[in-house]
Amino acid sequence: MYAFHRRPFLQRQRTALLERYFGLAENQTTVRRELLGGLTTFLTMAYIVVVNPQILAKAGVPIEGVVFATCASAAVATLVMGLYANYPIALAPGMSLNAYFTYTVCLGMHVPWRTALGVIFFSGVVFLILTVSRVREQIVNGIPDCLKHSTAGGIGMFIAFVGLRNANLVVANPATFVSLGSFANHEAQLACVGLAIMLVLMTRKVSGAILIGILATTLLGMLRGMAEWPTKIFSLPHPSSTWLQLDLRGALHLGLFEIIFVFLFVDLFDNVGTLVGVCEQAGFVKDGKIPRVGRALISDAVGTVFGSLTGTSTVTSYIESAAGVAVGARTGLANVFTAALFLLAAFCAPLAAAIPGYATAPALILVGALMTESLGRVEWSEFTEAVPAFVTLLATPLTFSIATGLSLGLISYTLVKIASGKFREISAVIWILTALFILRYVYLAAG
16 A cells, blocks of 8 residues: 555656756646657657668778667767756767768778777867857857748758658759659658648647657558568667777877868857757747757767767757657757667667658658748848848758858858948857858868
């Protein structure tokens, strides 16, 4: 009897502890909603457990070690974001950065993968220094409101385009660059079914509509023979082949400082763009600033350093976190669940790999649509606000880069403000960033 009565009491105590630490009521959320958000975010990111090892393996990195490194670094960075910054923004090895690691650094420049991991380590350390010294925080808070709103909208367009591409609804075309895919494609058919399921459920305000759509589409794909049923659920990780294999001495070679700068530069502005976009969607931005942004920025620096030690490329915030936010995640508790699932994925890689790209594609399309809501807060009637916002909105999906969209938006913002004589609206941070971005494009042109 005593144990029976004590169990509900302990449950209430645990709930009260979570409420106090994460501020669930203050953020108008519940444990169930955070759990659902964390699970949804993980499902939209689960592809990284499979894709990242495949990319790094081409550089010679042992694939078994990268699977563990991917899951472990994602779990650690996501947990830091959740517990320290209290935001539902998950992190993992960045897709564009792992491609740069493999194809440009290792295969193009013939840098050994162990040395490249050393480069990642030093870029992470520099990140940490810039974050602790609050340089990165000043950059995030110094971005004008019109660019914050348009970055969120641009990322929405970007991830919707990725979703359309993953669903084979948009395909390459030599004459027009892109065109509508064929509905005879079975993956496109299932993606449309999944999107229809999500739209109906969200219209009916069914909790977990996106998650239900992902699972239903995956099941339909398996029943039609388009996706393989997992042959096993558990598999033991093999971290030893990449754990502490980085070559720090080789990474200090003078010729590699340029590579450190590239990793630093791209991750800095990709991460800033993602933070701004997701925080805009969730309503975290207050008076043009993101609360606790310094703490949020610590997480990717810690994740990158830890990732280099375990054997993977740069860790960054993932825009797929917007899927979790869309189903109600508002605090770091969702990240705790996502981190736990990444740790579990280290032992359940076959299960995580069973979710096909066309099943998560509808979620990306729908979340992209939801993120364009922020565009309504841009002052479109004010030319000097509208033009930079439009440039950012257009450049982000067309260049396939959040960092490029934000950089072009900042340059155009400075240009139109100068032309209109509104010098006072250009902060010191904007002047510095504009100069750095212009130098970046001059350097790329010279190269």
